[in-house]
Amino acid sequence: MPTALVTGVTGQDGSYLAEFLLQQGYKVIGMVRRTSTINFERLKHIQRQIEIVQGDLLDQMSLIGILQDHRPQEVYNLAAQSFVPTSFSQPVLTGEFTALGVTRMLEAIRFVDPQIRFYQASSSEMFGKVMEVPQRETTPLYPRSPYGVAKVYGHWITINYRESYNLFGCSGILFNHESPRRGLEFVTHKITDAAARIKLGLAHELHLGNLEARRDWGYAGDYVRAMWLMLQQDAPDDYVVATGETHSVQEFVEEAFSYLDLDWKQYVVQDPKYYRPAEVDLLVGDPAKAGAKLGWEPTVNFRQLVRLMVDADLQTLQNNEK
Ligand code: NAP
Numbered sequence: 001m002p003t004a005l006v007t008g009v010t011g012q013d014g015s016y017l018a019e020f021l022l023q024q025g026y027k028v029i030g031m032v033r034r035t036s037t038i039n040f041e042r043l044k045h046i047q048r049q050i051e052i053v054q055g056d057l058l059d060q061m062s063l064i065g066i067l068q069d070h071r072p073q074e075v076y077n078l079a080a081q082s083f084v085p086t087s088f089s090q091p092v093l094t095g096e097f098t099a100l101g102v103t104r105m106l107e108a109i110r111f112v113d114p115q116i117r118f119y120q121a122s123s124s125e126m127f128g129k130v131m132e133v134p135q136r137e138t139t140p141l142y143p144r145s146p147y148g149v150a151k152v153y154g155h156w157i158t159i160n161y162r163e164s165y166n167l168f169g170c171s172g173i174l175f176n177h178e179s180p181r182r183g184l185e186f187v188t189h190k191i192t193d194a195a196a197r198i199k200l201g202l203a204h205e206l207h208l209g210n211l212e213a214r215r216d217w218g219y220a221g222d223y224v225r226a227m228w229l230m231l232q233q234d235a236p237d238d239y240v241v242a243t244g245e246t247h248s249v250q251e252f253v254e255e256a257f258s259y260l261d262l263d264w265k266q267y268v269v270q271d272p273k274y275y276r277p278a279e280v281d282l283l284v285g286d287p288a289k290a291g292a293k294l295g296w297e298p299t300v301n302f303r304q305l306v307r308l309m310v311d312a313d314l315q316t317l318q319n320n321e322k
């Protein structure tokens, strides 16, 4: 039975990846940071099947200790401060987690077992002010937030350790991926949750920022499969994972509200509070390499994604009301 370590296992992707790895027959070690209250909401259905260990990307020795104790063959580094607006208000902390945290894990791997295969959760935010449309593995990077800058560092340090020390390090450049387990502050889940609340009479308006920004939105369950596929190849490499379609925030709103027979214009308020100091206007990925080399393709399209998130939010709110 192979062993995989997943950092960020309590997050959206961590929970889907842990589920997927269990299905593949892995022993899954999930790293969580110490908190005063337990935060396993997304893991509760598989909590007994995985081993939870305490560690923090800020603490080098905790990473070394986990690798020495559990001897994983694969490490998936999903932990990060992942919310772009927080990276503007807490840029130093974001750099510590999201950038230097990657080096700490790579150093731990080099020290304990350089044969470990390593996945780094890179991001389409690295493309920022895009230099090419669609964005592919060779597109020059131009990040627009402290988060994007930190991810560029994580991306390049992974490549550097691959080239310097021959580590099996892969960087997955994932475009936005969503699900009912997405944090509520991200725009997709904020929209589907609000639409469901409005439908049920629990809310009356939705405050949003820039409605014109365009994103390439896919389904998180599809994207964790790509992470695993990258580590099963003969050689390490970097891959864009995306749907190849782009939609505006307004289109997402229209799709969610019209699915519930609501006129979004009656409820959505544009609020400058949600504008960012610098915006990423357009993201659309070219997943051709992932398709050709990994045999990966998405299974959920934009409309299906919006609807499955709305349905899940309606269900959750109705259950809470009972
Ligand atoms: P998420 O839901 O925000 O989860 C982030 C995870 O990181 C949480 O488990 C969090 O733990 C953990 N974490 C944060 N700081 C940590 C630290 N110092 N030590 C240990 N753990 C720490 O993010 P996600 O959407 O699943 O994304 C997973 C990864 O992919 C992130 O690196 C993100 O930047 C990247 N990414 C995401 C997308 C996307 O569209 N979702 C696209 C491209 C790249 P707590 O539960 O304790 O907060």
Ligand code: G4F
Pocket: 082, 083, 084, 122, 123, 124, 125, 174, 175, 176, 177, 185, 186, 187, 188, 190, 207, 208, 209, 210, 211, 213, 214, 215, 249, 274, 275, 276, 279, 280, 283
């Ligand atoms: O949902 P978002 O906060 O996601 P964003 O900034 O694209 O970042 C996400 O995807 C990245 C991959 O490209 C990940 F690396 C990152 O970790 C994260 O998962 O915002 C999407 C767009 C932005 O243009 C934002 O300005 O929606 C716009 N937006 C408009 N109103 C809003 C809002 N975003 C949020 N969060 N809240 C709003 O009220």
